[in-house]
Each structure stands twice: as C-alpha cells, then as structure tokens.
Amino acid sequence: MNSTMMPYNISLNDTTSANILNLQITTECNITNFGRSCVCKAGFLWNMTSCYTYPTCAGYPFCTCLMVPNGSVPFCELPCDPSNATVALNGIFTLNQKYTTELQKSSNPAYKTLEKNITTALVFAYSGKCSPLNVSISGFSNAGGVIAHYQMLLGDPVTTGNLTASATTAVQLLQNAVNSTVTVAGMSSIEPQQLRVNMWSPIILTCTINEKMDAVDWYLITNNGTDMIFDAGTNIRISTSYPAGAGMTISTLSIARADQWSIGTYLCQFSRKGLHYNATARVNVSLLPSEIILKPIQLSFLASAGNSVRLQCCAKIDGESYRVTWTYNGKTENAYAAGTQADLQCYTLNVSAPSTDTNYNCTFINSAGQKQSAIILVTIIKDGEQFCPQTKTNDGISWGITRAGLQVTVCCASGKSGNQTRNCSANGEWMEVQDNCISLILKKALTDAQTLQNGLGNLQERVPAILSVVTDLSAVSVNNPAGVTTLVSILGIISNVSANMKVTFGASVVTDFLAVASNLSDASFSSLWKTSRSPAASNMMKSVEQFSALFKTDNDTFDILLPYIQLKRSSYGNMSNIDDYAKAFSDFNGVTTFINKETITAMLATDNITITTLVFKTIGYLLPNTTTGPFNGAQLNSVIQSTSINSAVSINLCGEIHMNFTTNFSGSNYGQRCAFWDFSQPGDGGGWSDQGCKSNVNENLTICSCNHLTSFAVLMSINAEPLFLIDEITYAGLAASILSLCVCIITECLVWKSIVRNNISYFRHISLFNIALSLLFADAFFFSATFESVKNYKFICLSITFLNHFFYLALFFWTFCQSVMLLHQLLFVFHHVRKKIFISLSLIVGYFIPALIATGTFFYFYPKQTYLHQSVCWLNPESGAIYTFAIPAGSIIIFNFMILMVVISKLSRPSVSEAHRPEEKETAKRIMKAVFVLTPVFGLTWSFGFALLNDLDSLTRQIFSYGFAGLNAFQGFFILLTCMTEKKVRDALTKKVSSRIKSSTKSSMTKSEVPKKIFKVSTISKDK
Incomplete structure (x- = not known):
C-alpha cells in the first residue's frame, strides 16, 4: 500500500469499516550483521517500555537506536506532553546497600548504574498494567542504607489495583529493595x-x-x-x-x-x-491582628502641662494588608505606617494634648472589611485632683503620672510577654504591682501547646519537645502567678489532647510531665499558687492523673519517684500467676495501697489490666477550698493518692481498694474522715466527697476502703465534730437571748428614773444598758448569718461580718468599762467620778475603739481578699483577721477575772472606814453582787471556748462544748436575770405596773357608773 492508493477502505468486521486517508512512517529498521536496528522518524519517539526492553545500538545515545530481534515489531510514537499525564507518583526505595560518596553526584559511574537499575525496574513493573510516560531518579540519601527517590508520570487508564500490583512488582524486581513508599497525585x-x-x-x-x-x-x-x-x-x-x-x-x-x-x-x-x-x-x-499592642496603653497629663500626645498601635506582621484608622473626638483619620519594630508594623498618631479625658480608637480593617479595635485612654488631671507621681520599679518598668482611682496597664520588659497592672489609690499612692509577664520561652511553649489544641501537629513529636523545654522552671523563669497558671495550662492542653487522641507515651515523656508538676508543687512556689485567681491546682492534679493513664511500657512493674509526686504501676495479664497489688510509699509518710488478688482476677476475666498509683505530697494544700456540705471548713490532713485501672476495654473496680494514710495531725477533738476529690462538683475545680468510702481511724493512722477509684485523702475537721442537738441548743439560746435582751432594754427604759438616783447606779445601769444593746445587735446579726441564703450574697455576708465584729467588741469593751468603774468604787470609795467624764470615756472605750479596730481590720485585710472566712460569715482565721477579735476579747476576759478576784478579796475584808456612808456602801455592795453575776457570763463562758482549743478527750470536749454553746447562747437571758435580781428594779417595775393597773381599773369604773345613773334616773321618772 502506498500513498497513491489513498483513500483506502478497510473492513474492521462484518458491520464496521474505516477509510485510511493518509499513511506516515514512524519507524525505520535496517538489517545489519548484528540484527535489526530501528530508529524513529522525525517527530516520533520510542516509548518508555521499548527503551528499557531493547538494547541501544552501538555508538548511539540511550533510547535513540534500538536493536530489535526478529519477530518483534516495536514502533515509535508521537511525543507525549508530561503535563497531560493524569497520575504522578513520588516514591522512595529503601535499599539494603551501603551508602557511598559515589552516590552523591549523578556523573559518577555508581550513581548511573544504580539509577539505570531502578529506572528499569520501575518501567518493567508499571508497563504491564499502566502506561509510564516519564521516570526520573532525583537522588540518593543515607539513612542506615541507601534511600532512592524517584518520580513517575502515568497516562490513562490508572486504577488503585494496578498501582498496588505495580508497586509490589517494582520491589520484587529490585533484589536489594527492603521496602517502598509511594504517594500518588491525580487519583x-x-x-x-x-x-x-x-x-x-x-x-x-x-x-x-x-x-x-x-x-x-x-x-x-x-x-x-x-x-x-x-x-x-x-x-x-x-x-x-x-x-x-x-x-x-x-x-x-x-x-x-x-x-x-x-x-x-x-x-x-x-x-x-x-x-x-x-x-x-x-x-x-x-486575617485580623491576634493582638493590638498599644504604646502607651493609657496616658495621664497634668492640665497645666499642655504636652503634645504621641500614640502608637502595632500589630504583628502576618501578610495581611490592613487599612488603619485613628478615631477621636468624633472624627476619623487614616493612619500611616511608622515603620517596623522587630516583627511588628506600627502606626503613630501625633496630636495636641486634649483638654478633657479622650479615647483614641485605633482600628485595623482587613481586606474583607472586618474590623478590630483597641482604645488608648488619655486622662487629664485637673488642678486639685489627686494623682500618683511618675516612678520606676526595680525591673525598669516606668509608671507614668496617673490620676487617683485608675488602674494602669503597661507592657512587660524586653524579653517577656504579657503585661503588668497597678492601681493608683484614691489618695494618690501606688499600690502593689500585679505581674502578668511570662518569659518568651514559656510563651513559645504555650503557643506550641495551643497549636496541638487547634488540631495541628504530631503528638508523638511535639509533646516531648514541649516538655523538654518547661521541665527546668528556672530556665523558663516561673516567678509569678502568671507563670504558674501558664505552665498548668500547658500541662492541661497536652493531657487533654493526648487523651482525646488516645496517644500513648514512653517512660521518659511521662517522667518529664510528672517532673514539671512535681517542681510546681515545691513549697517555694506555694505563695504563687495562693495568689492565683484560677483553680489551677485542681486542674494540674487532673492533668497528671489523665496523662499517667497514657503511660506505656513493656515492664510489668515501673516506678517514677520524684520529690513531690511519685508513681508506681503494675501490669497483669497472666491468669496463672496473680499477686496482690500492694504499693508502699515510704518517702511519703508510709502511705500504702492494696487491692487483693481476687479483685484483680475478677477484672482479668475481661481483659489485661494495668494498675497505676500516684501520690501527691503537697498539691492537696493548694486545692481550692470550695467544698460545701459535711466537709465545709475541713482541712487536708494527709497526702493525696490516686489509683487508676487501665485496659483496652472499660473495666470497673470489682471489689474495694484499701489505703493507709499516716495523718499529719491527730486528736480526739477532731474528726478524721476518708474523702476523694470529686472533679465534677460545681465550683472552682471540684470538691471533697466521701461517697462510697469507709473510714477506720486509729491514733495516727487512717485506713480508707473505697469501692471506686479517684484521688483519695484524709480530711480533718477544723471545728469539733458536730454534737447531738448542739445546733438546736445554739438557735434556741439565741432566740431566748434576743427576746430577753429586748425585755431587759424595755425594762431599763421603764424604770430608769426610779432606779438611777446616784452616780453608782447611773454608771452601772448605763453600762448594763449598752451591754444589752451591743449583745442584742450582735446576736441578731449572728443569727441572720446562719441562713444559707445570706451566705450566698457576698456583700450581705461582708456587712454582717463587719457588724458582728464591731458589736461583739463593743460588748466586751462595755464590760471592761463596768469592771473598771467597779474597781474604782472599791479602791477609791470617797472619790467620785463626774457623769460627764464617765460618759465621755465610756463612749470612747465602748464604741469608738471597737469601731476603730473593726474598720482597721476591714481596710487591712479586705483588699488582700483575706477578710472573710471561706465558709461562714465571720473573720478569716488563716490570714490572722480573727486575732483582731480574739486578742481584745481575751485580754478583757482576763482583766474581768482579775477584777472578780479583787471583788471577792474586798468583800471578804470590808473596810471599817466605809461605814459612815451607808447608802453609797449599800449601793456598792449591790454592784459587787451584780458583777459577781455578770463576770462569769462574759468571762467564764468564753473561757470554755478557749479551753476547746486544746486537745481534750471526748467526754471533756463534750462537756466544754455544751457548756460553751449553752451559756454563750443564753447570755441575753442571764443579763435579764441580772437586771431583775436587783430589788430596786423589781420594786420600780412592780410599782410601774401597779400604777398602770390602778389607772386602768379606775377608768373602767368611771365608765361603768354612767349608765347606772342614767338607769336610775329613768326608773324614777317612770314611777312618777
């Protein structure tokens, strides 16, 4: 067939035919002495399979002339455009071959030989099921053997099955290939x-x-x-x-x-x-800026200074083209870049100082029109206004002049991230600096952890890297509450993300995690924990427990022993050789954990298990004290231990876990109870509970048996264990006391003129009246504080605490006035104190001094958030606020006892010289009698309370507890009895009541006589 025969019709089958319009020669073959040599005509190329199937003709470049045996009919094809390839492969072969420097350059013979062998294997492997268009070897690397990197382009059709088969064939063709990895693009x-x-x-x-x-x-x-x-x-x-x-x-x-x-x-x-x-x-x-940095964050000027204002706002350079504006005094103007500072792009505003306080709003607008703003407040200090002067702290931070009552925020020093805040008090004095700065190393670790939290990164690689950075606390400069909070956040993020993804870690990673937590538990950091506003300690304990469950090791037993946290674990999988789980922590006061082998065997029926026990030496003392109910006000009295059971499937404890705790303090007057930290309780991080636990208390050892697993410890009641009917006695006594005091005060008002006829009576009854008045208010506020609804409102609870403090102090100081006056009358019989002097001194002592103490206590402790007790409306015992009541009250009680001794001594040896003043003498004796009744009320009863501070046996404690509750709650009733035991009071009251009755009777009789007379007159008229 030649071109003169075109077009030429050819039948393909019985129903289909085709017309050949043109013929073009693609391949030309010549017969030589060595065989048939074939070359491609212009515009055509050999396909990849032919190039690696047939040898190249002698003296010709690779894949130009091929020696083709008889019977084979290869042909050249039109050139293929690699860009039209549908599938691209990137792969590597791991070869069991020693790497040499000869493989570093493509011109070396060793490189060319290995390149040809791999290319040939790839072409033959993929030619059977795919259409390879191009193969290239990009190089070789050393990784304990030779790693060959290649790329390949394939034409249609391609299936995953064909690719899998071809990749397997390629490994088989390369005899020294260990394995292969192939990534496919285009499918x-x-x-x-x-x-x-x-x-x-x-x-x-x-x-x-x-x-x-x-x-x-x-x-x-x-x-x-x-x-x-x-x-x-x-x-x-x-x-x-x-x-x-x-x-x-x-x-x-x-x-x-x-x-x-x-x-x-x-x-x-x-x-x-x-x-x-x-x-x-x-x-x-x-994007929008992740943070707008203001310089300064706020600014104050003296009105008389007339300064110009230079403000600056900056944002991290993130690739977004922002439009930035400044808005102030109702107008908006575009901001222009003032240059870069490190990785920040800054924008500056220079204006004259305003005449009034002004907000300068810096707004960043992104390409989508979204906005983010930050405000710089410029305040003007007018003449006569208080202000804090400009100063500089030891860390080099400058605090500019600031109007009184404002809080100032400044950026941290170079090398740190965050800010510092400081209040300027109302009287123009700088308060303490609140340091919220953390080191850049710690900031970077937090950012890396947040990257994991955002779902990015390989946990097996990132977690060890982060922990290796933060293990050394001195290197990351943890020296303030912000540093502690940041570290706890890092641990929490790592723990939560790892647990959610069910990733396990080896011993070194878990040890680093526990080391960070142990270092933070050191006593030297306790002050940083207590000033932190977050429930960080509870979060850290939860993170440690959660991360420890991800511990994976091939050892049956493994221990991690650190100064403040220790871990011991055992794995069980052999049903034929099961021992009890018994762990002792001798470094931590002899704490032990025990689970019997029967319980372990029962759990092994489901799956293999791993039991892990953690012991926390100091973290318990940092837990938030937010517990309500039976543990309200209790304090930790042991270390905390936590035991967990892990397996591939969910397994519950099939028996009990037994734990021995050596308690820090013991005493019959305190209750020791086993409890666990319940993270699910409402509040700041959880609270204590004893659900599912039994306690067996010995002298210095408490044995806890529980039917579930979590963080266990022994709690000690700060107050004595509640006694039978003690609350009822207190409430009944308070009610009776309040009622009695009201009767006493009314009685004093009714009979005042009748009984107060000399100075001694006046002094005694004015003291008695104010004692009753002070106690009435104190008891009323104390009673109101017992309602839970009152405790829940901080302002009301705060007010009741202040008033209780004041009125109870007033009560004691008025008893002091009465005792001093009595002592004066006993020692200086013929010397009289004028009423004006007594009233002035008594008011100062009875009300002014208590008010001064109560007010000073409030202003000293409240700014530190240590004024209120954590569970009741009363002064905080931990901060020392309670001593502002206990010391004055205790001193007055001691003084009252001394006066009582003087009274008794004086009564036993009366002076003869006093006989010429019978009336005054008689009055003094009556006062002595009254003091003899009052002093035990205000002294001896409170002595019962001081006795309860000692370690008493159970019976003695009950006696003093009931005595203290009963006598103190009924103080108002005793005061009423004291008032009514005075004969003059009874006589005056009787006379007052009798006169009222007679007056009422006379009035009734007068009214009844009128109708009788009318009836009588009417009868006479009728008779007439």
Missing part, C-alpha cells in the same frame, strides 16, 4: 481547590477518591513545615463516609472558625496497602 481530589474566607468564618473541604480506602489523614503545609491535622476540641471535625454502592471514599474537613492557624495548603491523604493518594487545596484567610 483523588479536594473541593474547592482554592478558597479564601473571612476571619472566624467556617472552612469546609471535601476530599474524594473513587475507591474504598482503609484510612485517610489530613495535613496542613505552611512555611514552617507540615503538621498533621486531627479532630481536636470543637473547632476541627474530620468525618469519613463510604456511600453505598458508589465504590468511593469521601472525607470532609470542617473548621468552625478560621484564624491565623488556618492559612496554608491542605493535603488530603488516602492510604491503602502501602500507597498514599494525595490531593491538595490552598486556603487563605483575611
């Missing part, structure tokens, strides 16, 4: 491939492949590297589905709120039988 896809979203908007990417895959992983590729994306928290969700009958796999990545972490190239990777099928999509986010 899966992501929609959309390009996406730009606004800040905080959702991102949804859908990845599809027309095959059913075993697994799918997502990655984010940025300039900083490649991070794995995992389902974390509430922001990232990954879902995979296999539509029925469709023979495909669909994976959807959903990000609820896009932010700076969301920018990059997203890689979706399906995996099956050693092959990874990749697809990518690019996502950009219209």
Whole structure:
C-alpha cells in the first residue's frame, strides 16, 4: 500500500469499516550483521517500555537506536506532553546497600548504574498494567542504607489495583529493595481547590477518591513545615463516609472558625496497602491582628502641662494588608505606617494634648472589611485632683503620672510577654504591682501547646519537645502567678489532647510531665499558687492523673519517684500467676495501697489490666477550698493518692481498694474522715466527697476502703465534730437571748428614773444598758448569718461580718468599762467620778475603739481578699483577721477575772472606814453582787471556748462544748436575770405596773357608773 492508493477502505468486521486517508512512517529498521536496528522518524519517539526492553545500538545515545530481534515489531510514537499525564507518583526505595560518596553526584559511574537499575525496574513493573510516560531518579540519601527517590508520570487508564500490583512488582524486581513508599497525585481530589474566607468564618473541604480506602489523614503545609491535622476540641471535625454502592471514599474537613492557624495548603491523604493518594487545596484567610499592642496603653497629663500626645498601635506582621484608622473626638483619620519594630508594623498618631479625658480608637480593617479595635485612654488631671507621681520599679518598668482611682496597664520588659497592672489609690499612692509577664520561652511553649489544641501537629513529636523545654522552671523563669497558671495550662492542653487522641507515651515523656508538676508543687512556689485567681491546682492534679493513664511500657512493674509526686504501676495479664497489688510509699509518710488478688482476677476475666498509683505530697494544700456540705471548713490532713485501672476495654473496680494514710495531725477533738476529690462538683475545680468510702481511724493512722477509684485523702475537721442537738441548743439560746435582751432594754427604759438616783447606779445601769444593746445587735446579726441564703450574697455576708465584729467588741469593751468603774468604787470609795467624764470615756472605750479596730481590720485585710472566712460569715482565721477579735476579747476576759478576784478579796475584808456612808456602801455592795453575776457570763463562758482549743478527750470536749454553746447562747437571758435580781428594779417595775393597773381599773369604773345613773334616773321618772 502506498500513498497513491489513498483513500483506502478497510473492513474492521462484518458491520464496521474505516477509510485510511493518509499513511506516515514512524519507524525505520535496517538489517545489519548484528540484527535489526530501528530508529524513529522525525517527530516520533520510542516509548518508555521499548527503551528499557531493547538494547541501544552501538555508538548511539540511550533510547535513540534500538536493536530489535526478529519477530518483534516495536514502533515509535508521537511525543507525549508530561503535563497531560493524569497520575504522578513520588516514591522512595529503601535499599539494603551501603551508602557511598559515589552516590552523591549523578556523573559518577555508581550513581548511573544504580539509577539505570531502578529506572528499569520501575518501567518493567508499571508497563504491564499502566502506561509510564516519564521516570526520573532525583537522588540518593543515607539513612542506615541507601534511600532512592524517584518520580513517575502515568497516562490513562490508572486504577488503585494496578498501582498496588505495580508497586509490589517494582520491589520484587529490585533484589536489594527492603521496602517502598509511594504517594500518588491525580487519583483523588479536594473541593474547592482554592478558597479564601473571612476571619472566624467556617472552612469546609471535601476530599474524594473513587475507591474504598482503609484510612485517610489530613495535613496542613505552611512555611514552617507540615503538621498533621486531627479532630481536636470543637473547632476541627474530620468525618469519613463510604456511600453505598458508589465504590468511593469521601472525607470532609470542617473548621468552625478560621484564624491565623488556618492559612496554608491542605493535603488530603488516602492510604491503602502501602500507597498514599494525595490531593491538595490552598486556603487563605483575611486575617485580623491576634493582638493590638498599644504604646502607651493609657496616658495621664497634668492640665497645666499642655504636652503634645504621641500614640502608637502595632500589630504583628502576618501578610495581611490592613487599612488603619485613628478615631477621636468624633472624627476619623487614616493612619500611616511608622515603620517596623522587630516583627511588628506600627502606626503613630501625633496630636495636641486634649483638654478633657479622650479615647483614641485605633482600628485595623482587613481586606474583607472586618474590623478590630483597641482604645488608648488619655486622662487629664485637673488642678486639685489627686494623682500618683511618675516612678520606676526595680525591673525598669516606668509608671507614668496617673490620676487617683485608675488602674494602669503597661507592657512587660524586653524579653517577656504579657503585661503588668497597678492601681493608683484614691489618695494618690501606688499600690502593689500585679505581674502578668511570662518569659518568651514559656510563651513559645504555650503557643506550641495551643497549636496541638487547634488540631495541628504530631503528638508523638511535639509533646516531648514541649516538655523538654518547661521541665527546668528556672530556665523558663516561673516567678509569678502568671507563670504558674501558664505552665498548668500547658500541662492541661497536652493531657487533654493526648487523651482525646488516645496517644500513648514512653517512660521518659511521662517522667518529664510528672517532673514539671512535681517542681510546681515545691513549697517555694506555694505563695504563687495562693495568689492565683484560677483553680489551677485542681486542674494540674487532673492533668497528671489523665496523662499517667497514657503511660506505656513493656515492664510489668515501673516506678517514677520524684520529690513531690511519685508513681508506681503494675501490669497483669497472666491468669496463672496473680499477686496482690500492694504499693508502699515510704518517702511519703508510709502511705500504702492494696487491692487483693481476687479483685484483680475478677477484672482479668475481661481483659489485661494495668494498675497505676500516684501520690501527691503537697498539691492537696493548694486545692481550692470550695467544698460545701459535711466537709465545709475541713482541712487536708494527709497526702493525696490516686489509683487508676487501665485496659483496652472499660473495666470497673470489682471489689474495694484499701489505703493507709499516716495523718499529719491527730486528736480526739477532731474528726478524721476518708474523702476523694470529686472533679465534677460545681465550683472552682471540684470538691471533697466521701461517697462510697469507709473510714477506720486509729491514733495516727487512717485506713480508707473505697469501692471506686479517684484521688483519695484524709480530711480533718477544723471545728469539733458536730454534737447531738448542739445546733438546736445554739438557735434556741439565741432566740431566748434576743427576746430577753429586748425585755431587759424595755425594762431599763421603764424604770430608769426610779432606779438611777446616784452616780453608782447611773454608771452601772448605763453600762448594763449598752451591754444589752451591743449583745442584742450582735446576736441578731449572728443569727441572720446562719441562713444559707445570706451566705450566698457576698456583700450581705461582708456587712454582717463587719457588724458582728464591731458589736461583739463593743460588748466586751462595755464590760471592761463596768469592771473598771467597779474597781474604782472599791479602791477609791470617797472619790467620785463626774457623769460627764464617765460618759465621755465610756463612749470612747465602748464604741469608738471597737469601731476603730473593726474598720482597721476591714481596710487591712479586705483588699488582700483575706477578710472573710471561706465558709461562714465571720473573720478569716488563716490570714490572722480573727486575732483582731480574739486578742481584745481575751485580754478583757482576763482583766474581768482579775477584777472578780479583787471583788471577792474586798468583800471578804470590808473596810471599817466605809461605814459612815451607808447608802453609797449599800449601793456598792449591790454592784459587787451584780458583777459577781455578770463576770462569769462574759468571762467564764468564753473561757470554755478557749479551753476547746486544746486537745481534750471526748467526754471533756463534750462537756466544754455544751457548756460553751449553752451559756454563750443564753447570755441575753442571764443579763435579764441580772437586771431583775436587783430589788430596786423589781420594786420600780412592780410599782410601774401597779400604777398602770390602778389607772386602768379606775377608768373602767368611771365608765361603768354612767349608765347606772342614767338607769336610775329613768326608773324614777317612770314611777312618777
């Protein structure tokens, strides 16, 4: 057939034919002495299979002239454009071959030989089921052997089955190949491939492949590297589905709120039988500044200074093109960049100082029109206004002139992140600095942990790296509450994310985690914990327990012994050789944990188990004291130990766990109870509970038996254990006391003129009246504080505490006035004190001094948040506030006892010289009698309370407790009895009541006589 025969019709089958319009020669072969040599005509090339199937002709470049044996009919093809290839492979071979320097350059013979062998194997492996278009070897690397890197382009058709078979064949053809990894592009896809979203908007990417895959992983590729994306928290969700009958796999990545972490190239990777099928999509986010840095954060000027104002706002350079504006005094103007500072882009505003307080609003606007603002407040200090002067602290931070009553915030010193705040008091004095600065190393560790929290990164790599940085607390400069809180946050993030992803770690990683927690539990950091406003200690204990459950080791037993936290664990899997789980912690006061082998055997019937016990030496004393109910006001009296049981399936404790605690303090007047820390309780991090626990208390040892697992300890009641009917006696006594005091005060008012006829009577009754009045108010406020609704309102509880403090002090100081007056009358019989002097001194002592003490106590302790008791409306005993009541009251009680001794001594040896004043003498005796009754009321009863502070046996404690509750609660009743035992009072009261009765009777009689007279007159008239 030649061109003159065109067009030429040819039948393909019985029904189909074709017309050949043109012929073109593609391959030319010549017969030589060595065989048939074939070359391609102009415009045509040999395909990859032919090049590696037939040898190259002598003297010709590779794949130009081929020596083709008889019977073979290869032919050249039109050149293939690699850009039209549908599938691209990137792969590596791990070769069992020693790496040499000859493999570093492509011109070396060893390089060329290995390159040809690998290329030949790839071509032959993939030619059988695929259409290889191009193969290239990109180089060799050393990793204990030779790692060969290659790329390959394939034409249609391509299936995952063919790729899997071809990849397996390639490994078999390379005799020294150990394994192979292949990533495939072009068989899966992501929609959309390009996406730009606004800040905080959702991102949804859908990845599809027309095959059913075993697994799918997502990655984010940025300039900083490649991070794995995992389902974390509430922001990232990954879902995979296999539509029925469709023979495909669909994976959807959903990000609820896009932010700076969301920018990059997203890689979706399906995996099956050693092959990874990749697809990518690019996502950009219209960002807003993560933080607007103000310089200064706020500013004050003296009105007379007339300074100009230079303000600056900065944001981290993040690739977004912002438009920045300044708004103040109702006008807005564009801001212009003032240059960069480190990694910040700053914008400056220079204006004249305002005449009044002004807000300067700096606003960043992104490409999507979204805005983020920050305000600099400029205050003007007018003439006569208080202000704090400019000063500089030891760390070099400058605090500018500030109007009184304002809080100032400044940036941290160089090398730190965060801020410092300081209050300028109402009288123009600087208060203490609140340091919220952390080191940049600690900030970087927190950022890395937050990256994991956002679902980015390989936990097995990132977690050890973060922990290695923060293990040395001195290196990360933890010297303030902010540092403690940051470290606890890092531990919490690592623990939560790792637990959610069910990732396990070896001994070194778990040891580092526990070391950070142990270092933070050191006594030298206790002050930093107590000033922290977050429930950090509870969070850290929970994180340690949670992370310890991720501990994986091949050893049957393993211990981690640190100064303040210790871990001991045992693994059980052999049903034929089971021992009791018994762990002793001799370094921690002999704490032991015991689970009998019967319980362990019962649990092993389900699955293999690992039992882990943690002991916390000091962290318990840092837990928030928010417990209510039976443990309200109790204090920790032992270390804390926590035991957990881990297995592949969920297993519950099938028996009891027995724990021995050596208590720190013991005494029959305190109750020792086993309890566990319940993280689920409302409040700041949980609270103590004893549900499911039994306590067996010995002298210095408490044995706890519980039917569940968590953090256990022994709690000691700060107050004595509640006694039978003690609350009822107290409430009844208070009610009777309040009623009696009201009767006493009314009685004193009714008979005042009748009984107060000399100075001694006047002094005595004025003291008695104020004692009754003070106690009435004190008892009333004390009684109101017993209601839970009152305790829940801090302001009301605070007010009741202050008033209780004042009136109880007033009560004691008025008894002091009465005792002093009595002592004066006994020692200086013929010397009289004028009423005016007595009243003046008594008011000062009885009310002014208590008011001064109560007010001073409030203003000293309340700013430190240590004024109130944590569980009742009373003064805080831990901060020392209680001593402002106990010391004055105790001193007056002692003085009253001394006066009582003087009275008794004086009564037993009366002076003869006093006989010439019988009336005054008689009055003095009556006062002595009254004091003899009053002094025990205000002295002896409170002595019962001081006695309860000692370690008493059970019976003695009960006697003093009932005595103290009964006598003190009924003080008002005793005062009424004291008032009524005086004969003059009784006579005056009787006379007063009698006169009222007679007056009432006379009035009744007068009214009854009128109708009688009328009746009488009427009768006479009728008779007439």
